[in-house]
Amino acid sequence: MLFLQSVTLRLCTTFITLFGVALIVFFVIRVVPGNPIAMMLPPGATEADVARLTALYGLDKSIPQQFLIWLSGVMQGDFGNSITTKQPVLQLVLSRLPATLELSVMALCIAIVIGGTMALTGTRLRGSKTEAAIDIGNGMALSVPDFLWGLILILTFGVLMPVFHISGRVTPSLALPFSTNFYLTEAALRLRFDLWLDIAAHMFMPALALAIPLAAIIGQLLKQSLKETMHLDYVTLARTKGYSETHVILHEALPNAILPTLTLVGVQFTFLIGGTVIIERLFSYEGLGNMAIDAVINRDLPLIQGIVILFAVIFTGVNLLVDLTYAALNPRLRHA
Amino acid sequence: MSFLSIRNLSARLKGRSDQILRHVSLEVAAGEVRGLVGESGAGKSMIGKAILGTLPHSVEISGGEIILDGIDLLTLPSAKRRQLIGAKCALIPQDPLTALNPSRRIGPQITNRLVDILGWSRSDAEARARALLAEVQIQDTERVMRSYPHELSGGMRQRILIASAFAAEPKLIIADEPTTALDVTVQKQILKLIAALQARHGTALLFVTHDLGVVSKVCQSLSVLYAGLVLEDSTIPDFFHAPKHPYSRALLAATPKYTDPDGSLTPVPDAIIETTRAEVAAFDRSAHV
Ligand SMILES: Nc1ncnc2c1ncn2[C@@H]1O[C@H](COP(=O)(O)OP(=O)(O)OP(=O)(O)O)[C@@H](O)[C@H]1O
Ligand SMILES: [Mg+2]
Numbered sequence: 001m002l003f004l005q006s007v008t009l010r011l012c013t014t015f016i017t018l019f020g021v022a023l024i025v026f027f028v029i030r031v032v033p034g035n036p037i038a039m040m041l042p043p044g045a046t047e048a049d050v051a052r053l054t055a056l057y058g059l060d061k062s063i064p065q066q067f068l069i070w071l072s073g074v075m076q077g078d079f080g081n082s083i084t085t086k087q088p089v090l091q092l093v094l095s096r097l098p099a100t101l102e103l104s105v106m107a108l109c110i111a112i113v114i115g116g117t118m119a120l121t122g123t124r125l126r127g128s129k130t131e132a133a134i135d136i137g138n139g140m141a142l143s144v145p146d147f148l149w150g151l152i153l154i155l156t157f158g159v160l161m162p163v164f165h166i167s168g169r170v171t172p173s174l175a176l177p178f179s180t181n182f183y184l185t186e187a188a189l190r191l192r193f194d195l196w197l198d199i200a201a202h203m204f205m206p207a208l209a210l211a212i213p214l215a216a217i218i219g220q221l222l223k224q225s226l227k228e229t230m231h232l233d234y235v236t237l238a239r240t241k242g243y244s245e246t247h248v249i250l251h252e253a254l255p256n257a258i259l260p261t262l263t264l265v266g267v268q269f270t271f272l273i274g275g276t277v278i279i280e281r282l283f284s285y286e287g288l289g290n291m292a293i294d295a296v297i298n299r300d301l302p303l304i305q306g307i308v309i310l311f312a313v314i315f316t317g318v319n320l321l322v323d324l325t326y327a328a329l330n331p332r333l334r335h336a
Numbered sequence: 337m338s339f340l341s342i343r344n345l346s347a348r349l350k351g352r353s354d355q356i357l358r359h360v361s362l363e364v365a366a367g368e369v370r371g372l373v374g375e376s377g378a379g380k381s382m383i384g385k386a387i388l389g390t391l392p393h394s395v396e397i398s399g400g401e402i403i404l405d406g407i408d409l410l411t412l413p414s415a416k417r418r419q420l421i422g423a424k425c426a427l428i429p430q431d432p433l434t435a436l437n438p439s440r441r442i443g444p445q446i447t448n449r450l451v452d453i454l455g456w457s458r459s460d461a462e463a464r465a466r467a468l469l470a471e472v473q474i475q476d477t478e479r480v481m482r483s484y485p486h487e488l489s490g491g492m493r494q495r496i497l498i499a500s501a502f503a504a505e506p507k508l509i510i511a512d513e514p515t516t517a518l519d520v521t522v523q524k525q526i527l528k529l530i531a532a533l534q535a536r537h538g539t540a541l542l543f544v545t546h547d548l549g550v551v552s553k554v555c556q557s558l559s560v561l562y563a564g565l566v567l568e569d570s571t572i573p574d575f576f577h578a579p580k581h582p583y584s585r586a587l588l589a590a591t592p593k594y595t596d597p598d599g600s601l602t603p604v605p606d607a608i609i610e611t612t613r614a615e616v617a618a619f620d621r622s623a624h625v
Contacts (some may be wrong), residue, residue: 068553129394233434237497241389242453244415325421330439 014316021312022305024075027068029304036083036299039323050122057083059301066304070305079309080302084295087305097310098181099121099169100280100287104273106184106203107210111272112265114211115218120335123226123249134219141216148283157205165202167284169178174198206283210275222261227254259330266322337406340387340508345400347382347391347564351431356382356395357564357620364508369541370532371572372553374561375604380544384510387420387542388427389417405507422453426501428511428530432493432518436485443481446500454504466497471536472529485568491522495529508540510618516546527554548591552576558577560584563616583612 037053054060060071073080079089144152158166170176170183174195178186184203187196229235230253238252239245241263277289284290288307295303338361347357357379364370372380385391387402389409402409407426409417429435437446438557446468447461456464462481469477472495485493494514501509511530515523533555534541543555551558551572558575560568560583579585586604 076404129550233429233431234437236390237427237435238437238448239390239418240421240425240427241449247452251439256437297569 017316018312022309025305025308027063029301030063034299036301039299066242079306082303083300084298089302093306093310095181096288096291100276100289102182102184103203103276103287105205107207107272108269110207110211111214116213117217119226121220122223124246138216138219141212142322146210146213146276147282150279152204153209164205166205169202169286169325206279206285209279210272214272217268218261218265220263225257226253227262229257262326266319270318273314338367339366339405340364343402346398347386347395348398350394350396355564360566362559364542366540367538369543370556371555371558372542372544373551378561379564380561381512382511384544388421419466422449424506425508426506428498428501428509428514430513430517432497433488435497436493438485442483442496446503449504464503468503472499484531490518494518494526498514502537506539510542512544549608562612564618565616
């Protein structure tokens with residue numbers, strides 16, 4: 001009962017949030033200079049041509065009027081058509097979403113593996129040179145933003161040691177038997193490991209660039225909270241029971257130390273998804289972020305609107321997921 | 337031959353000359369209860385931690401032996417040592433509110449040592465846990481085993497920790513002020529419980545406390561500690577009839593029960609603190625620390 005109530009409340013606030021985001025973005029992109037119609041017409045088009053097309057896209061009406069028209073369309077699942085490609089926005093956006101989701105999730109996994117390993121190793125080898133090295137590495141990783149890591153990776157692995165691909169999502173000459181755009185997932189499900197490897201090798205560099213700062217944050221925070229947990233009485237008690245230090249860290253300290261990290265990872269993961277916009281551009285990766293930049297350059301108002309809404313949906317979804325995981329892991333909340 | 341025998345144990349802050357333990361020697365025979373008293377900061381907990389191998393990183397042992405059942409713990413490799421401690425010793429901690437893992441159920445926290453370290457089957461270990469919980473007078477053992485720590489009261493949790501300490505039939509239990517964190521009304525029950533279980537299981541007990549009244553009821557022998565130095569090592573009758581050290585006498589006088597039942601605590605007189613400090617300084621000079 002209580003659960004149902006909180007879910008309903010959550011859904012309500014989510015819709016209000018999404019509405020707010022839609023409203024703000026709608027107005028802002030119409031107020032900033034730049035005319036999408038003028039940009040799509042060839043040089044030498046007449047005033048009349050411009051006026052005709054402006055009316056066609058409904059851009060001659062007042063902004064509140066435009067918003068209401070757009071909103072009533074959205075209610076029926078119609079996000080309008082892209083001005084540049086003429087295709088339905090929803091279809092365009094959904095076709096790119098899988099690429100970005102796969103990239104973000106891979107980046108998250110890499111960040112968790114690297115960050116978790118750093119934190120656990122640092123805790124196990126407290127006070128050693130290895131721990132000092134990990135701290136320095138974390139500090140360095142944190143002081144460089146993801147897009148600079150992208151450039152560094154392109155230079156080192158793309159140019160100096162070309163082992164990984166630094167452009168695109170898959171080698172263009174390969175024939176893809178996929179029925180969805182979740183290439184990596186589908187390649188795995190279809191047991192096409194040749195394709196999987198090619199796709200993963202394309203994804204690895206941009207994913208790593210996105211992952212490095214998050215890995216450093218996870219490493220630092222988790223190590224800090226492990227360190228505090230390792231002093232607690234129940235950890236000491238477990239040591240006196242005869243458990244090894246590694247067992248004590250993994251089974252006694254980690255389940256409790258991980259909770260604060262988890263909340264932070266949720267917030268940081270939304271930042272990471274935001275980071276895909278520039279990283280996808282940098283690596284010519286055909287995802288939502290790359291599409292967003294094109295849409296902004298072309299002043300493709302309906303498309304920008306659609307992409308922003310989708311990003312907002314993803315962000316709220318991630319936050320919801322984090323809260324649910326937190327509740328599942330923390331017995332004190334589970335019974336509340 | 338004592339079950340635990342500590343000889344000339346010294347400990348200090350790492351890389352510094354600050355002594356925390358000064359040639360501490362004490363024996364606990366099998367089945368014996370030894371009290372360990374001294375003012376706050378005297379090093380009582382450090383002795384327990386040195387035995388159990390849980391000294392803080394900042395503290396190092398600078399000499400001496402800790403012989404448990406004929407084996408010098410300080411010469412063992414650390415993995416071996418932990419296993420030995422896990423099999424033969426147990427700890428009843430001071431604060432029951434922080435000594436249980438908040439994210440795990442009570443049942444596994446009692447049975448884990450039996451299963452993981454001692455190799456019992458899960459069902460045997462659970463039966464054992466149930467029996468011990470009944471021994472510490474917990475009625476609905478099934479519900480308690482399935483509970484999380486935050487669902488139980490402090491007294492209940494201390495009972496659980498006591499049950500857990502006795503579960504593996506250790507030869508030696510170290511109880512570090514096991515009642516100070518509890519409500520006064522619960523303290524007595526818990527104390528009785530520890531004494532009863534100790535007697536029934538015949539476990540040796542090193543009992544750290546401030547309370548000489550408790551010592552007189554529970555212990556058979558006593559070590560008095562000041563600044564990491566053992567001032568007195570006596571049997572209980574000897575200590576209460578004829579304490580050897582002036583500091584012990586002052587301590588005894590400071591305990592209200594033995595002078596005037598509702599009188600206030602008389603602090604140890606400054607003059608005695610002075611001579612005791614001088615004794616510690618003299619010890620340091622003679623031991624070249
Ligand atoms: N983590 C630590 N690092 C360094 N020194 C410590 C640490 N913990 C305690 N000490 C020092 O070691 C000495 C002995 O401390 P210990 O905890 O054994 O005292 P105690 O006799 O148990 O006192 P209490 O009755 O307050 O528990 C004290 O002087 C204390 O300052
Ligand atoms: Mg203490």
